[in-house]
Amino acid sequence: MTDSTEARTRPIRLRPDELQFLNRQLASMARLNMPIAKGLRILARDVQSEDFKALVQSVQQDLDEGLSLPDALAKYPETFSSLQLEVIKAGESTGNLSVILDELNAHSAAMRKIKSRVLEAVTYPIVLLAVLFVFVIFFLKAVAPQFRTMLGVSGHKIELPAISKALFAMSALVENPIVLGLLISGFLGLLFLIGKKLSVMGEEYDDFLFRIWLFGPLFERAALMKVTRTMRDLLNNGVSMVETLRLTANTVGKNRIQEKLNQLRSAVEEGGSFSKNLAGGEVFPDTMVWKLQMAEEKGIIEQALDELATEFEVKVDEQTTIITKILAPAMLIGMAFVVLLMFIACFVPLTQVQKATFAPPPAAQPKASSTPKSSSTPKKTSRESAGKEQKQAQDPEAVEPQDGGF
Known part of the structure; x- marks a missing residue:
């Protein structure tokens, strides 16, 4: 064969x-x-x-x-792709195959550039999170138990701070092989899902990506840039509006933009206007809507799509630059803060043990005497008192001589 x-x-x-x-x-x-x-x-x-x-x-x-x-x-x-095949078919039918193939190359280069910029903005935070996860697991598994052992053999009973209790509790949890396996498996599964999303990013987008904080506007603008550039190339090469909308809808993935493009195709097939059906659904920006409406009235819709594609490309570049310059330092500061908290949780109890070890012993208190102090004048016994009272009762006139009497 x-x-x-x-x-x-x-x-x-x-x-x-x-x-x-x-x-x-x-x-x-x-x-x-x-x-x-x-x-x-x-x-x-x-x-x-x-x-x-x-x-x-x-x-x-x-x-x-x-x-x-x-x-x-x-x-x-x-x-x-079906888009490439349709463009090549249009080029063969019009005799402009070389021009269309050059445009395909330019289109592919632009899409790869946008994909590279988007991946650049997304990959760096993911790498930092992966490094932080590995460090935390290593610290809880190998370092924190050593501190817990040192505190146990010190012989001093101290009240641990709340942060130390939480850290040692997590460390004890991670020492369980089942829990550790679940944590690692879950994190690897998350990385796999993210990698799967990244592999098609720049080619397909979904509504979940559009809702991600900070990254959602970036993904949406990249998708809109792809839509406007694809429509421009197809219309420039003689593809009908209905077929252009169908092919473009198949390039952006399953999201609200695809649904809107399919609705537009149905409206155009029924004889409606493309630009007048753009509004509604909060899918396309207002600027894009009114520009295309004005362009369709003047018959220069391809030119308007070209300008919009350039604008979206500039916005994607600006957004990726902002994310790279702001998010990366913020994440580094966050990682440093987490590491600092973990070390504080371990070293604060050690300082308490050190203070307890080297503190001076308390001063000895004098013991109280168990023998009562003797009085200078001895007390009379109860027997002598009783005899005296009996004698006075028998002879009331008998008076005991006082000191100094005759």
Whole structure:
């Protein structure tokens, strides 16, 4: 089985740079009036990638068998989107294939630039959060137990601060293998979901991304830039408004923008105006609505779409710059604050133990005597008192002589 035959039986996805290179070569062949099949046969000799070579040879054989270029490329939907195929079909029908392929390259380059800017703004905070998570788990698992052990062997009973109690409680929780496994699995699962979103970011957006704090406006403007640029390229190449709206709706993902574009397509199919149905639903900015309404009245809607695409691209650049300059330092400060709190929670009890260890012992208090002090004049016993009272009762006139008497 040859490479070209095998290519027809398996999916092939070219890298963005390979696709851009192929479009440039096809545009050059069209400008030189070279038969596309002949040009692809020559191109296949210089291609190093096996997948790339197999795809080129397969398309060349399909062209030799009488298929059109869009039909031959349509066998590889992993590489060529319906938008690209529709634009190439329009270029073949109008004889402007080279111009359209150049515009496709410019469109792809602009989309990659926006995707790169968006990823730049999103990736850095995610990396910082991942580093913080690893540090916290390591601290709770390896460092905090050492401090807890030192406090236990010190022999001093001290009242731990609330922050220390919380830290040591979390440390004891993380020492449980099941809890630790759940935490790590949950975090890795979250990273997987974020990575999955990032892999299609710049190509597809959903309403969840539009609602994310600080990043939502960035994603929405990037999606609107893609919509306006795609519509401009399609309309410039003779694609009808209905087909333009259908193809554009398929490029932005499942979100409220796609729903609005489908509603616009239905309205245009029924004979309604494109621009007059833009308002409503709070999907498109007011500036975009009135510009397109004025442009449609004057018949320059492609020019208005080009201006809007440029404006949205500038706003995306500004937004990513703001996020990079503000969010990154703020997150670094937040990470430093978390680390500081963890060390304070560990070292404050140690200072309390140190104070208790080196504090001077309390002064000894003198013991009170158990023997009562003797009086200078001894008290008479109860027997002597009783005898005296009996004697006075028998002889009332007998008086006990006083000191100093005769």
